Amino acid sequence: MALTDASPLETEVAKLIVQTLNLKIDPAQIQPEQPLFGEGLGLDSIDALELSLAISQSYGYQIRSDDPEIVATFASLRSLCKSIEKNRTK
Amino acid sequence: MSTASLLGPYHPDGTLAWTNGSPITCHRFLSEVATLVDRLPEKSTVINLAEDRYRFFVGLAAALVRGQTTLLPPGRAPKVLTQIVEDYDDSYCLIDGQAGVAGLPSVHILSAYGSSEEGQHVVPQIPTNHTAVVAFTSGSTGTPRPNPKTWGSLVAVARHTGDRLGLTPTENVTVVATVPHQHMFGLETSLLLPTQFGLPFHTGRPLYPEDVRSTLGSVPPRRILVTTPLHIKACVTERTRLPGIEFILSATAPLPMALAQQAETLFDTKVYEVYGFAEAGSVATRRTVAGDIWQLLDRVSFSKESDHYSLRADYLPEPVPFPDHISLKGSQAFVLHGRNADLVNIAGHRGSLGDLNQKLNEIEGVRDGVFLFPEKDEDPVTRLMAFVVAPGKSADQILGDLRTVIDPVFLPRPLYLVPNLPRNETGKLTRESLLELARQLRCEDHRDI
Numbered sequence: 001m002a003l004t005d006a007s008p009l010e011t012e013v014a015k016l017i018v019q020t021l022n023l024k025i026d027p028a029q030i031q032p033e034q035p036l037f038g039e040g041l042g043l044d045s046i047d048a049l050e051l052s053l054a055i056s057q058s059y060g061y062q063i064r065s066d067d068p069e070i071v072a073t074f075a076s077l078r079s080l081c082k083s084i085e086k087n088r089t090k
Numbered sequence: 091m092s093t094a095s096l097l098g099p100y101h102p103d104g105t106l107a108w109t110n111g112s113p114i115t116c117h118r119f120l121s122e123v124a125t126l127v128d129r130l131p132e133k134s135t136v137i138n139l140a141e142d143r144y145r146f147f148v149g150l151a152a153a154l155v156r157g158q159t160t161l162l163p164p165g166r167a168p169k170v171l172t173q174i175v176e177d178y179d180d181s182y183c184l185i186d187g188q189a190g191v192a193g194l195p196s197v198h199i200l201s202a203y204g205s206s207e208e209g210q211h212v213v214p215q216i217p218t219n220h221t222a223v224v225a226f227t228s229g230s231t232g233t234p235r236p237n238p239k240t241w242g243s244l245v246a247v248a249r250h251t252g253d254r255l256g257l258t259p260t261e262n263v264t265v266v267a268t269v270p271h272q273h274m275f276g277l278e279t280s281l282l283l284p285t286q287f288g289l290p291f292h293t294g295r296p297l298y299p300e301d302v303r304s305t306l307g308s309v310p311p312r313r314i315l316v317t318t319p320l321h322i323k324a325c326v327t328e329r330t331r332l333p334g335i336e337f338i339l340s341a342t343a344p345l346p347m348a349l350a351q352q353a354e355t356l357f358d359t360k361v362y363e364v365y366g367f368a369e370a371g372s373v374a375t376r377r378t379v380a381g382d383i384w385q386l387l388d389r390v391s392f393s394k395e396s397d398h399y400s401l402r403a404d405y406l407p408e409p410v411p412f413p414d415h416i417s418l419k420g421s422q423a424f425v426l427h428g429r430n431a432d433l434v435n436i437a438g439h440r441g442s443l444g445d446l447n448q449k450l451n452e453i454e455g456v457r458d459g460v461f462l463f464p465e466k467d468e469d470p471v472t473r474l475m476a477f478v479v480a481p482g483k484s485a486d487q488i489l490g491d492l493r494t495v496i497d498p499v500f501l502p503r504p505l506y507l508v509p510n511l512p513r514n515e516t517g518k519l520t521r522e523s524l525l526e527l528a529r530q531l532r533c534e535d536h537r538d539i
Contacts, residue, residue, distance in 0.1 A: 022473065022504070024485075044499065046437050046471055048297065049298060050320075052299075052324075053327055053328065056328055057327070062299070062328065063298050064298050064301055064304070065296070065297055066301065066304065
């Protein structure tokens with residue numbers, strides 16, 4: 001199913017996720033509300049660390065575990081993009 | 091009966107652990123252990139799932155005092171846990187908030203809190219021949235292979251490693267670790283190493299560079315960071331302003347020399363690596379920037395077998411075959427030349443390709459399948475790939491089935507569905523043919539996107 005309601009940032013971050021983590025999927029297949037970890041895309045903590053680096057390099061947003069919104073941030077592509085939008089410095 | 095102390099030389103009011111910026115004294119620890127000891131069921135083995143490093147240690151200590159053995163499963167995959175429980179049916183679970191293991195009674199370690207801090211507690215002495223933990227590795231037969239560790243061997247490895255690194259009980263350095271304590275390296279370096287030297291450890295497990303910075307900053311100066319090449323790369327890439335560190339101790343995967351050099355310069359510290367494996371524990375160290383020669387720990391020695399080397403130590407019940415190809419440099423030093431072809435190491439999780447292939451081929455609907463450890467690239471973590479012949483099944487379905495039987499770190503990335511595998515006329519799959527197949531499929535991917 002193709003992605004129809006993704007924002008430009010969501011499209012961009014979906015590409016970043018696929019490239020960074022070497023996933024064999026079309027970035028457009030990542031549903032904005034789909035869980036990224038566990039049963040969704042099946043990412044783990046190593047992915048979280050690698051993804052956090054890519055996000056920091058691309059957007060200047062440094063993810064940290066003691067951020068009270070951390071769980072919400074990584075819940076889905078959409079929530080991740082909301083956090084990037086709010087915290088980005090580049 | 092020979093015994094070794096549960097703890098190194100702490101003052102009763104000395105700090106054993108740091109949690110959220112507050113110290114936990116040795117006295118409070120012993121009090122909590124004593125309370126938990128009385129609450130443990132009459133069982134022989136325990137799966138300690140506690141996420142919090144301090145609470146895990148309270149559970150481990152209480153089990154030791156009761157003469158019980160702590161099982162360290164290789165992961166949390168439900169079928170892996172079920173299999174271990176089948177083999178150790180007189181087990182229970184220690185938890186600190188998460189769900190336990192289906193079918194096992196659980197004891198909450200938190201419930202020991204609030205115990206009386208009155209009275210004196212004597213540091214327990216544990217028989218050195220008691221099997222303190224069993225670490226599991228995935229064997230080539232498809233079942234988790236147990237590696238029992240006596241209390242004497244855990245203490246010996248911790249003391250020899252600390253001696254090598256120049257630790258002394260009088261120095262007040264705190265160990266901060268990013269590695270899990272249920273892993274052999276993590277258990278040895280983040281818990282036994284500090285506690286056998288009477289040093290404090292931090293109870294958390296920072297992940298992101300900012301976490302590492304703030305956790306190090308939350309404990310008093312003089313710190314040791316126990317971590318992995320992946321975390322080091324993250325902190326170096328981010329140029330994280332880490333507070334002063336005496337030294338960094340890295341393990342679980344080879345650390346590139348250039349990265350070690352950057353870390354030493356950027357964080358004004360020294361970077362050491364530990365080499366070890368589940369069957370023997372930590373056995374050698376090196377300062378990465380000094381070169382590729384590893385020094386065996388004191389009282390560990392090589393013995394030459396017919397076609398390989400084994401390691402001997404007075405705390406190992408028998409010689410342990412060395413898992414990697416090496417050449418000796420004198421009697422106590424060696425250079426690593428690469429892995430035994432069946433063994434893979436992904437982010438510190440060692441697995442057997444034979445075992446993974448067997449599990450893949452046991453999945454309903456899979457006609458043929460094979461895992462491949464791809465050619466190394468720049469990343470500190472290289473993931474496995476898999477090629478699967480499974481008409482009528484999707485890659486997602488197969489991944490879903492695999493997730494229940496293998497540690498998620500071994501999940502193939504990517505998993506390619508193919509019409510057949512490039513078996514030669516004798517039915518064998520060569521690594522070269524699989525690498526070629528991977529290259530072809532990668533090219534097709536790039537055309538698609």
